[in-house]
Amino acid sequence: MSILIDENTTFIIQGITGREAVNMTRECLNYGSKIVGGVTPGRKGRDVYGVPVYDTVSQATAQTRVDGAVVAVPPAFAADAALEAIEAGIKLIVIVTERIPRKEVAQLIEFADMHGARIIGPNCLGIITPEKSKMGGIGGPAEDTRKAYMPGPVGIMSRSGGMTTEIASTLTAAGLGQSTAVSIGGDAIIGNTYADLIPLFEADENTKAIVIYSEPGGPMDAQLATYLKEKKSRLPVVAFMAGRFMDAMPGMRFGHAGTIVEGRADTTEEKIRRLNEAGIAVAEDISDIPRLVKERLK
Amino acid sequence: MRFYEYEAKTLLGKQGIPLPKNGTANTPEEAARLAGEIGGPAVLKSQVLSGGRMKAGGIKFADSPDEARSAAEVILKLEIGGQLPRSVLVEAKANVRKEYYAGVIYDAVAKRPLLIFSDMGGIDIEEVAEQHPDHVARMHFSSLLPLSDYKVKETIASIGVTGGELTGLVPIVTRLARTFLQYDLTLAEINPLAQLDTGRFICLDCHIDMEEEARDRHTALLNELGVKREETRMARPPTPFEIKGAEVDAKDTRGVAGRVVEFDGNLGLIIGAGGGSLTLFDAVRKHGGKAANYCEIGGNPSVTKACELTKLILSKPGVEKIAVMMNVVSNTRVDIMARGVIKGVVESGYDPAEKIAIFRIPGSWEDEGFKILRKYGVEYCDRSVSMNEAARRAVEKVKKG
Amino acid sequence: MPSMFIRVDADSSVHSNAELAKKLTEICPVDIFAQNPDGTLRIVEDNLDECVLCDLCVEACPPGAIKVVKLYEG
Numbered sequence: 001m002s003i004l005i006d007e008n009t010t011f012i013i014q015g016i017t018g019r020e021a022v023n024m025t026r027e028c029l030n031y032g033s034k035i036v037g038g039v040t041p042g043r044k045g046r047d048v049y050g051v052p053v054y055d056t057v058s059q060a061t062a063q064t065r066v067d068g069a070v071v072a073v074p075p076a077f078a079a080d081a082a083l084e085a086i087e088a089g090i091k092l093i094v095i096v097t098e099r100i101p102r103k104e105v106a107q108l109i110e111f112a113d114m115h116g117a118r119i120i121g122p123n124c125l126g127i128i129t130p131e132k133s134k135m136g137g138i139g140g141p142a143e144d145t146r147k148a149y150m151p152g153p154v155g156i157m158s159r160s161g162g163m164t165t166e167i168a169s170t171l172t173a174a175g176l177g178q179s180t181a182v183s184i185g186g187d188a189i190i191g192n193t194y195a196d197l198i199p200l201f202e203a204d205e206n207t208k209a210i211v212i213y214s215e216p217g218g219p220m221d222a223q224l225a226t227y228l229k230e231k232k233s234r235l236p237v238v239a240f241m242a243g244r245f246m247d248a249m250p251g252m253r254f255g256h257a258g259t260i261v262e263g264r265a266d267t268t269e270e271k272i273r274r275l276n277e278a279g280i281a282v283a284e285d286i287s288d289i290p291r292l293v294k295e296r297l298k
Numbered sequence: 299m300r301f302y303e304y305e306a307k308t309l310l311g312k313q314g315i316p317l318p319k320n321g322t323a324n325t326p327e328e329a330a331r332l333a334g335e336i337g338g339p340a341v342l343k344s345q346v347l348s349g350g351r352m353k354a355g356g357i358k359f360a361d362s363p364d365e366a367r368s369a370a371e372v373i374l375k376l377e378i379g380g381q382l383p384r385s386v387l388v389e390a391k392a393n394v395r396k397e398y399y400a401g402v403i404y405d406a407v408a409k410r411p412l413l414i415f416s417d418m419g420g421i422d423i424e425e426v427a428e429q430h431p432d433h434v435a436r437m438h439f440s441s442l443l444p445l446s447d448y449k450v451k452e453t454i455a456s457i458g459v460t461g462g463e464l465t466g467l468v469p470i471v472t473r474l475a476r477t478f479l480q481y482d483l484t485l486a487e488i489n490p491l492a493q494l495d496t497g498r499f500i501c502l503d504c505h506i507d508m509e510e511e512a513r514d515r516h517t518a519l520l521n522e523l524g525v526k527r528e529e530t531r532m533a534r535p536p537t538p539f540e541i542k543g544a545e546v547d548a549k550d551t552r553g554v555a556g557r558v559v560e561f562d563g564n565l566g567l568i569i570g571a572g573g574g575s576l577t578l579f580d581a582v583r584k585h586g587g588k589a590a591n592y593c594e595i596g597g598n599p600s601v602t603k604a605c606e607l608t609k610l611i612l613s614k615p616g617v618e619k620i621a622v623m624m625n626v627v628s629n630t631r632v633d634i635m636a637r638g639v640i641k642g643v644v645e646s647g648y649d650p651a652e653k654i655a656i657f658r659i660p661g662s663w664e665d666e667g668f669k670i671l672r673k674y675g676v677e678y679c680d681r682s683v684s685m686n687e688a689a690r691r692a693v694e695k696v697k698k699g
Numbered sequence: 700m701p702s703m704f705i706r707v708d709a710d711s712s713v714h715s716n717a718e719l720a721k722k723l724t725e726i727c728p729v730d731i732f733a734q735n736p737d738g739t740l741r742i743v744e745d746n747l748d749e750c751v752l753c754d755l756c757v758e759a760c761p762p763g764a765i766k767v768v769k770l771y772e773g
Binding site: 602634666669 | 729748749751769771772
Binding site: 023075103107125139147161163169186189193213242244246252254255257 | 348404405407409411424440441479482484509511515532534557559570571574576577579580581583592594624625626627628629660661684685686
């Protein structure tokens with residue numbers, strides 16, 4: 001079992017003819033994902049690795065059932081592309097694009113809420129349910145993805161796309177597979193935070209533990225800590241916190257757009273304190289994660 | 299991107315928010331002239347981006363043009379947070395009856411803009427929120443639908459503000475919230491928002507940050523304010539090394555070799571990507587390593603880009619070795635990185651086997667990459683060696699020399 | 700500066716074939732091929748190390764007419 005996507009999930013890629021999107025399409029297809037169409041204005045009638053290209057999203061949804069959309073268009077057009085997909089009735093939108101201004105992100109999240117759609121990202125690598133489907137560049141080429149991910153009981157949520165795979169790879173090497181891994185995005189405002197997604201993992205009986213990767217900045221860890229305390233979640237959570245050096249460098253931006261220390265609550269020290277308080281184990285090193293998860297699975 | 303106070307005030311003034319009579323001076327004489335024009339007691343404020351101006355002595359009062367001249371003389375030479383002021387803002391001193399607070403930010407939990415209002419202004423809002431929560435009102439508002447005045451009225455009234463205070467505050471606070479959306483701001487704060495003896499309301503101090511990624515959408519405003527494209531407006535200005543790093547990144551559109559930040563250590567870092575860099579930089583510090591720089595590589599940069607970044611880092615005085623490390627990569631290619639870094643080392647006149655402390659980039663095209671590394675005798679490792687362990691080895695090698 | 704990692708060997712039938720030269724110029728994602736004023740093929744030495752090993756050039760030519768040599772092998 002899994003959350004968000006499985007072997008039956010159908011999706012389209014918006015901006016499918018772009019250089020990176022072409023790659024992503026091939027990698028997803030090779031992994032077994034069901035890509036049922038792509039959209040690039042003016043390119044209707046072409047195909048990318050056998051995937052039909054349309055001018056508009058509604059042309060694609062008129063042809064077939066579309067569960068999801070990956071938005072892989074430049075920042076100036078990304079919000080518009082997401083709105084188009086939501087308006088066309090698509091319920092799961094993964095936004096890969098980086099550098100979309102916060103206002104537009106807030107606008108399209110609000111629009112998605114009105115239409116009952118869910119947004120993952122922006123600035124993320126997507127979602128993977130090992131050996132079933134991947135939606136986005138997560139894991140890279142299919143053979144590399146198979147090296148890093150295998151099915152199992154651990155759900156992953158990460159603000160860093162690359163670290164999602166690093167963590168999965170470490171878990172896999174220790175014999176711990178994953179139910180679903182979600183690269184939630186590195187921007188200051190993202191469609192779904194840890195706390196937004198954890199109820200889905202909670203409802204997935206095959207998920208037995210959660211690993212999160214976090215960074216300085218933003219209230220998302222505090223939100224998760226509050227959720228876990230209030231809801232008495234059955235799921236043990238292990239966290240890794242990067243960017244500890246940033247605590248001493250307020251106002252400097254490193255890493256993702258959402259990563260900046262503006263006040264005490266943004267520091268890793270304070271975040272770790274809150275996570276610990278909620279019973280979340282914070283690993284000192286990525287290689288400690290499998291041990292911490294195994295201890296909590298018993 | 300942070301605005302200087304005088305820029306923020308110019309923007310708020312354009313939006314119809316009342317300000318004290320003011321002007322900026324770059325010399326003590328200009329300050330004296332401005333104080334003369336104001337024609338009464340004035341306040342002189344250092345124009346720096348960092349906070350804590352009052353404590354640092356960057357804000358002074360003057361009752362005459364002569365006093366303004368000598369105050370400006372001191373302020374213009376005073377470094378605050380490592381920065382000299384850009385100018386000094388000379389402003390009519392206000393007779394304040396009461397101070398309020400109004401601020402707008404994004405709430406990443408609700409994913410909506412959030413208006414915060416308090417009738418206890420002039421102090422840190424976080425402090426007020428902790429100690430006097432009943433004096434703080436909050437309202438999320440839509441970023442899609444137009445903001446109605448009555449929503450702001452309800453918010454302000456919710457903490458007991460009424461009468462002329464309520465009707466005077468509503469238009470100002472509403473304008474602030476609209477300005478926030480109109481100009482892609484990430485912080486718009488008036489503190490204090492002061493009521494004068496006359497009953498009028500006025501913005502005495504403000505903080506405004508614009509979204510870095512939205513700068514291109516507001517070039518008209520930025521040109522008007524005189525904000526130059528190359529100004530990063532981070533907590534400190536970029537060093538020449540960092541500017542060169544940005545140039546390497548800008549020259550070639552393939553991939554990212556960005557956000558180079560200079561430190562003064564002996565271990566050059568070629569690290570990635572966004573999250574991986576943070577993790578690796580922590581690991582280097584944990585093992586007692588002294589980094590010469592921070593950087594973020596990602597998005598499959600070209601050989602040339604990796605090569606140029608390597609050369610830049612090796613050109614920095616005091617760099618003894620470089621460590622090339624990333625998390626398991628998905629789209630950046632191991633072989634391309636190996637080529638770029640080795641080329642950069644060779645073109646800098648060094649032996650890759652000696653200069654590269656460790657190469658730990660597993661993932662896409664790793665077998666091809668490892669072939670190249672073997673050929674040049676570079677110590678490398680695959681994903682079975684953790685990022686932390688790779689950083690430890692690199693630090694150890696530099697210590698041994 | 701000579702390339703360190705990649706060499707491309709094209710035999711004379713490729714070099715003199717203007718049509719093939721044009722095709723190679725178009726398909727190479729890292730601009731290793733260009734055309735001389737007379738239409739013949741020119742290999743852009745500066746770009747050789749950027750080769751992403753996509754083999755599109757090899758596939759575009761008759762078998763064996765063009766070889767991408769990895770200088771770090773053997």
